Amino acid sequence: MDKKPIEDKKKMLEDLEEKSLIYRLKRWEKNILNYLRRFFFKDEKMKQHMRKMEEQKQYFDEKIKKENNNFDRESKEIEQEKKRELNLIEEKKNNTIKNNTQKYNDIILYLEKIKNDKEKLIEFFNNYNNLF
Numbered sequence: 001m002d003k004k005p006i007e008d009k010k011k012m013l014e015d016l017e018e019k020s021l022i023y024r025l026k027r028w029e030k031n032i033l034n035y036l037r038r039f040f041f042k043d044e045k046m047k048q049h050m051r052k053m054e055e056q057k058q059y060f061d062e063k064i065k066k067e068n069n070n071f072d073r074e075s076k077e078i079e080q081e082k083k084r085e086l087n088l089i090e091e092k093k094n095n096t097i098k099n100n101t102q103k104y105n106d107i108i109l110y111l112e113k114i115k116n117d118k119e120k121l122i123e124f125f126n127n128y129n130n131l132f
Contacts, residue, residue, distance in 0.1 A: 040046050114120040 114124060
């Protein structure tokens with residue numbers, strides 16, 4: 001019965017030691033980072049470099065914004081052009097269908113008129129290309 005509490009105590013001690021070590025490492029890390037931060041930001045060249053980097057970042061952000069605007073504008077223009085072309089194609093197709101339908105109807109009407117007259121039928125088939 002005495003062994004179990006001793007095992008628990010031993011495990012708890014190991015956990016505490018591990019936590020203590022982690023705590024010391026974190027503290028050390030924090031101190032080093034603070035030191036490095038102060039060191040780099042005190043340096044005037046580093047400050048100039050940081051300013052220059054910020055200016056470049058702003059410049060490139062503006063360029064990217066302009067490019068995005070141009071891309072959007074051009075993509076809209078292309079979409080509109082595509083719609084216009086599709087509408088023109090559709091309109092030409094409809095006109096062609098309409099014209100062909102009209103021609104065929106005219107031919108059929110003409111053939112209906114001359115169906116009993118053999119001479120006109122012969123003349124029609126001989127001169128078919130010239131008539132239409």
